[in-house]
Amino acid sequence: MAALRSEEIRQYQEQGYLVPSFRLSEARVAALRESLERLIRDNPGVRPEKLVSAHVVGKDGTPNAEGVRGSRDFLELAMDPGIVDLVEQVIGPDILLWGCHVFCKPAGDGLETPWHQDGQYWPIRPLATCTVWVALDPSTRENGCLRVIPGSHRERTTYPHLVEDRSDLVLNLRTQAEVFDEGTAVDLELQPGQMSLHDVYMIHGACVNRSTQRRT
DSSP, rough: OOOHHHOOOOOOOOEEEESSSOOOOOOHHHHHHHHHHHHHHOTTSSSGGTTTTTTOOOOOOOOOTTTTOOHHOOOOOOOHHHHHHHHHHHHOOOOOOOOOOOBBBBTTBBOOOEEEEEETTTSSOOOEEEEEEOOOOOOOOTOOOEEEOOTTTTOOOOOEEOOOSSSSSSSSEEOGGGGGGGGOOEEEETTTTTTEEEEEOOEEOOOOSSSSOOOO
């Protein structure tokens, strides 16, 4: 069942994130990993951390507007009834899909995702979105799992961000360090099929993957 307990909804509201008990089946994860391998093969010139709009398939198989040859399999993932049920329980029933980004960090050189808020990137008003982060590989401290700053969403504001002119980062905006305490960060370690939900104002990021295990 994709039903959240009242205490889980309260955690999302108060802390800004949640790892629900609902997870994808092993068969679904295996199929998605095959889709991922095809996606990577179809985009040899794109870093696997930067497969933006992976759910959008260009006309006649050409790249989409983001320069990525997408796969409908990732649109179907975003439309999964269980995932949509989870989102409805934290933001309500009026839902649309803004985007789907595959963050595949290769072993050994997977790029850092700097601390940021999703709302800095999205020209949506009002900012009332929920991000669902689905693990297709084990996601651990060692290979650069998602990290969040609990409660950083409460002010309902986008904080100042610095522009990073660097090629070794997944994203180019970084939340100014003065506005949060990195010492409060929580590592969201997940197994394949598990997922986390976080609020659009949540400050989050991920470290470089220097391990021998890919993280997607």
